[in-house]
Amino acid sequence: MLNKQIPIKQDLGHPNSLAVNSIFYTIQGEGPFAGTPAVFVRLAGCNLQCPDCDTEYGLWKVMSVSDILEAIAEVTPETNRVRCPLIVITGGEPFRQNIRKLTIALLENLYQVQVETNGTLFADLDYAFAHHSFTIVCSPKGSKVNALLWPHIKALKYVLNADSQNADDGLPILALGHGTKQVARWPEHWKGEVYIQPVDVQDENANKRHLKAAVDASLKFGYRLCLQVHKIIGVA
Secondary structure (H helix, E strand, C coil), rough: CCCCCCCCCCCCCCCEEEEEEEEEEEEEEHHCCCCCEEEEEEEEECCCCCCCCCCCCCCEEHHHHHHCCCCCCCCCCHHHCCCCCCCEEEEECHHHEEEEEEHHHHHHHEEEEEEEEECCCCCCCCCCCCCCCCCEECCCCCCCCCCHHHHHHHEEEEECCCCCCCCCCEEEEEEEECCCCCCCCCCCCCCCCCEEECCCCCCCHHHEEEEEHHHHHHHHHEECCCHHHHHHHHCC
16 A cells, blocks of 8 residues: 655754654564563654555644653553553654654653654754663665764664665665665664564565565574564554
8 A cells, every 4th residue: 555645844843742643552563672562652744755654644633742741651551650661752753843852751751762763854852862761763764864863873674675675785775665776774883783674565475575585684694683573463
């Protein structure tokens, strides 16, 4: 299904409120926190329009930071409010909006915070960037990652289509069908973890090919294989 959600430019002019698509409690299915119970704060809008993106992010309601904190508490089971400190800020594209005050509030409330970004935008999060409980996972979609973002990225997650794979490094040429140039690679000085995840095109036979390509690349180049655990176990 072709993604028809319209791209929206970065707007950092609203520090006290955010356009939120949804807030829900689930299992983080991808990346370094895979398998961890988490509350997802899915922000609305993205600056890109990746054709193969299967995430709904176009609808929203405007919420204050305090509204978001209350919603997080409401969706987290009371029995797990101490043992479930992970909040995933995702989208859409989180850096499209001003998430500085939200990240500060979450970290001051002792949450572990993960931001999932496509890497094309930057906003200075100062306090969060320096905090040990803050993690940025970048899934590159364009030919470049914003240079100011690289020092703060702890993991890369590449979404692989077997029909768009560079034989020299096993990584995707294009990600989710976006762009015309090869998706960004990391600079020489960067030392984070690299994950490779097969694309889900909702076709069983095609998905088997994408999975095999990702497995083979992991074995050959030493990447960490990343499966969408939440889909395997049937949660949102």
